Amino acid sequence: MAGILTLHLFLESSATATGVIADFENTADVTSWSFYNGGEFPGARGAIISATSLNRKCAELQYVFTPIQGSTAAFDPHYVLVQHTVSAQQSTGAIAVRFLQQLSSPDLNISIRITDATGQTLQYAAKGIPPLTARSSGAWRETNIDLAKPSQYWSGANDGVVHPPIAKIAVLLDATGKRDKGYVRFDDIELVGAPSSATTLELTGGTLIAPGVSLGTLAERTGVNLHFTNNTPVLDKIKTAGLRWVRMDFTWSTIEQVAGTYNFSSFDTLVTTAEARGLSVLAILDYGNALYTGGAMTPPRTTQAINAYAAYCEAIARHYVGRNVVFEIWNEPDVAGFWGGSPNAAEYALVLKAGVASVMRGNANARVITGGLSTPYELTYRYWDTLENLGAMAGASGFGTHLYTDGPPEERWTDILRLNDRVARVMPGKALWCTEWGFSSTRLSTTNPKNGHDSVARTAQANRVVRELLVGWWANLPLIVLYDIYDDGSNAQEPEHNFGLLAQDLSEKPAMTAVRTLLSFANGRTLAGLMQYNNAPSGVHVLRLDGSTNKVYIVWAEETAPAFTLLIPDLRAQIKSMTGQTLSATTVGGKLSLSVTPSLGPVFVQIPSDTSAPSVPANLSGKATSTTAVSLTWTASTDNVAVTGYGVYRNNTLAGTTASTSYSDSGLNLSTSYAYSISAYDAAGNISARSSAVSVTTLSASSSSASSSSSSSSSSSSSGTSPGTPGLPLSGGSSASPDASGSGIATNSSSAASSGGGGSLGIYSLSMLLIITSVRRIA
Structure with a gap:
């Protein structure tokens, strides 16, 4: 649960x-x-x-x-x-x-x-x-x-x-x-x-929207685009950052320079060095070949040229049998520069059909993806319509797309949903692959003229890169390829020169640091879900990652969202920025308070799992208030985080719960003695041992105007218990079972009876507990 x-x-x-x-x-x-x-x-x-x-x-x-x-x-x-x-x-x-x-x-x-x-x-x-x-x-x-x-x-x-x-x-x-x-x-x-005043958001527990399926790890679906075949230091940086994929053009004109002869040597170097670092390769089978098409960037349009392209696809698939290589049929065929100056969906449909079929001839177990179009907009949707109508995507292992936008990454959610609908219709059982997505720091620059080397612009790039990975993970995309590994030039005003995670000199930009930070927090944790909360500002998002010993909340605001104050009700929380820096939070009323702005980027709030039970309630006393009711009071317990409430036990059976340090018990019999004890519990479900019991006798009919004094019992407290029902799952994954008294109260046998130890058991609402108790009484 x-x-x-x-x-x-x-x-x-x-x-x-x-x-x-x-x-x-x-x-x-x-x-x-x-x-x-x-x-x-x-x-x-x-x-x-x-x-x-x-x-x-x-x-x-x-x-x-x-x-x-x-x-x-x-x-x-x-x-x-x-x-x-x-x-x-x-x-x-x-x-x-x-x-x-x-x-x-x-x-x-x-x-x-x-x-x-x-x-x-x-x-x-x-x-x-x-x-x-x-x-x-x-x-x-x-x-x-x-x-x-x-x-x-x-x-x-x-x-x-x-x-x-x-x-x-x-x-x-x-x-x-x-x-x-x-x-x-x-x-x-x-x-x-x-707004009438600044927004305050409190991290206190709410509704988690689970993904419905296991999303796997983030690292296994994260890659980066390359423009080289031999650069060991850069591949080392990719591995160290935690990325698991690289994408590279395996250009036809490089591999086949003599008709019918294929030389894979330079690409073999890339595949071997990548595999040695645990990296899989997405090989783009692309661009023209002057031997058949008339130019290196002219696509195959004739039957002879398409057949030659198909032979190259078959040869490369056969060559890399058993290797960690997946194939993509062309890069952005909807862009004029990559399709001989005049994109044509019907032409690409012929190439796509031939390429997919040929890859599968070369290796029946290969995975081959349709070529990613430049970015989703109405022209590309019409391009996809043509491919669909011509049946060109049949047999492919996945549907490729690029998700570029100058807006926030979250706005691509519309297109992800729309494309997922198309994949389900055209390629049932297959998935949408994002084979390229990135942000140029030049386009994010607010200076005049634009300056992609500006620290503010590079920080904005890092902000969006982390969020594109989070959106892709939440969408369960099998692959999200970042574009690209390093800047393609040194011109700060040229957008194409400023997409890199690294600068041209291979120094680390904030984007690379942020990717490493995200992947380090994601390592060993599952994406439990996306938080849904009432009345929060539009553009504020929270994902929760679950680990074996802690939880990590990733909190961020889109560019148009308001700044807000985040209250974290656990003083043990560690708060990191997207680049891994510790963020200072003030303590307000026993909580951590942090100012969150859109420019801050995703914030990581790591909260250790709470396995410590509250202290045992002390100084329990009680008195009869009538022939059918008694009143109890006790001293508050303490907890490493916070005490959520108390369980009140009458004769070893749960009578109810309360958030205060007093309780009135009614519906009792006159002139009858009852033994009471109290346990404390916290929000994590940890329950203290019970207090020493006290005996309280209700008033008799003849003395209903007098109070009965309470006396302490010498009986020892029982082990930590949960107000659960038999067989009902508890927060630790166990089930409650009847205790020795037959009351149906779950017992944590590992808890110390009187030392304050407690089990991590589920806590239920007062109404549910009273219903459970009433049912047991009737039974």
């Missing part, structure tokens, strides 16, 4: 909703929105209706961007929209719009329009990103729009600034490139104000 209740981030104060526009729980919420078909551009049809999707009531804006059959009317649809009037009270202090959306097709273009007090219309792109907890491209997407950043505006003040109060809000669906029908569903649309 490890990982069901773990970390929870409680948002004490964040962006506040100034006005909930609609939650669509009733029909009136939908009818208050008016539909408009963009009549100035004739032909669009549609409607707004109430709908329910994934157990959520919502509004559905339907569109039909197809002509009416047989109609001769003008047809040039541009958009449909629905509009709602906003009250001044709802829009007071609004700085953003927040809502959920669900699309009939992932390529739909959605916008939000605002009309302000001057009559100005401001339009905003409303790109929704599914949460990292989503495992389907059809999941609801969260959308957050900054009202200070319109994509276009017109009329009224015409200055791009919202002049309050907001008069109207609209949801618009763009018809550009669409000649079909579908919908956008939206829900919980609200105007959001500025």
Whole structure:
């Protein structure tokens, strides 16, 4: 049961909703929105209706961007929209719009329009990103729009600034490139104000979203791109960092310089030195050959050239039988520079089919991946459509993609889900491989001119590189290849020169240090899951790794997320930055307090497993308060972390639990003596031995107005126990079983009876414990 209740981030104060526009729980919420078909551009049809999707009531804006059959009317649809009037009270202090959306097709273009007090219309792109907890491209997407950043505006003040109060809000669906029908569903649309105060998040235990399948280790799926065949010092750095894969072009023109003769010697050096360091090789079978194609970067287009390429693929697969080599058919065939100046999906389909079949002829046990396209966007999706329609991916072992973006790595979650859907459809049982992904420090530079050597830019690169690996691990991608191992040049203003984990002189950049830090924390730990928490700011993420002796929480904020204070309720916690530096935290009220900002990057919070039980409660005393009730008090226990609560035992049977140092027990018999003892427990499930028992006698009918004095019993305390039920799994993986008294209370036989020792046993809520006790009494 490890990982069901773990970390929870409680948002004490964040962006506040100034006005909930609609939650669509009733029909009136939908009818208050008016539909408009963009009549100035004739032909669009549609409607707004109430709908329910994934157990959520919502509004559905339907569109039909197809002509009416047989109609001769003008047809040039541009958009449909629905509009709602906003009250001044709802829009007071609004700085953003927040809502959920669900699309009939992932390529739909959605916008939000605002009309302000001057009559100005401001339009905003409303790109929704599914949460990292989503495992389907059809999941609801969260959308957050900054009202200070319109994509276009017109009329009224015409200055791009919202002049309050907001008069109207609209949801618009763009018809550009669409000649079909579908919908956008939206829900919980609200105007959001500025935070009332700084956000505080507390690490106290919450709901863990498990991945559903074992994700394996991070290292086994992490690699880096190379541009050499013989560089032992760099391969040593790769091994030391903890990476397990290298990717390299095994260029056709290098291997076959004489027709029909294949020379693998330089690549043999790479494979041998890589294998000696525990590194597997992804060999890209790519580019042209002047012997057949007319140039080194001209792809095979004729039957003769494709047959020659196929022969090269078969020869290389046969040559590396039994070696740690996986094959990829071409690199970015959708890019002009890698496909003779004119990318063509139908041409690549022929090459892909021939390459996959030939590799499998050379080695029936080989793994061969489709060539990774440059980056997911609508052109590449159409390219993939062509490959799918031509059946070109049949027989491949995996579906290759590159996941480049200038935005945060997390925004690629949309594409990962969308591509996973395609893989399931086209290549059942296979997986999506990320064969290239990286960030140029030049593109992340904020200086003018851009400076990829700037320390701030290089730190930003490290931040995103670590997060791309975390996203890939959470997505269960079999491989995530970082681009690339070292800078390809020395020009600080050239983006292509600044993708490296190492500088051109092979000195270590922050990105390499950060990768090593991440892999060191991931080593020997499993990815238990992603934390889901209520009311946390958009863009704040927490992953939990479980080890044998500790847990590591990886906490980070995307670039647009607010800074926040993280409270860690365990003073033993070790906190490291993404580059492995110890972060200083202040102690506030017995907790560690750390300021977290997006620029800080992922923070590693390592908390040792708690196996120490609280001290035994002392000074237990009790008195009768009536003929059917007694009152108990005791001195608080201490714990290495914190005492969560106390178990109250009556005649060796659990009567209930309490978080305080007092307890009232009722429903008793008159003039009857009861023996009470107390144990303490903590959040980790450790339970102390029981206190010495005291005997308390309820009042008799004749003396109900007097109190009965308590006396200490000389009986010894029992062993540490858990308020569990027989056969119910406990936190240590064991099961509770009846004790000698037949009460059904689990006993930890290894615990010391009176020395304060306790077992690591599960703790249940007061209501559950009382239900369990009542059932036992009835039985």
